[in-house]
Amino acid sequence: MDENTERLNRVFAALADPTRRDLVARLAGTDATVGELAQPYDMSLQAISKHVKVLEEAGLVTRSKNAQRRPVHLDAAVFDLMTKWIERYRRKAEERYRRLDALLGRMVEDEDHKHTRTEDAS
16 A cells, blocks of 8 residues: 555555544644643543544644644645545546446437337327
């Protein structure tokens, strides 16, 4: 498996959890410390820290090592990788639908043509 595929697997696995998706949504607005991220949840600071660690290992967030606060920062670059992957399959699906539409259109035309010939023969 190539590096991008492995990274996508980690990203999608990390985002499979609703708490982590919510953390990502909140971090899209602003950086926050683990303590700030934990505030609205009924779970321990340690549990939130584990969620942040999963996001970090997936490449979705980084934590500043220099700052005293150690804010968690959303790394938006990984979304480009996800968007490219999703877009590739969206285009393939759309192409399949276009081919199906064309086939159905031809079938309707053939049926109309048959119906017209039958009427003309009567």
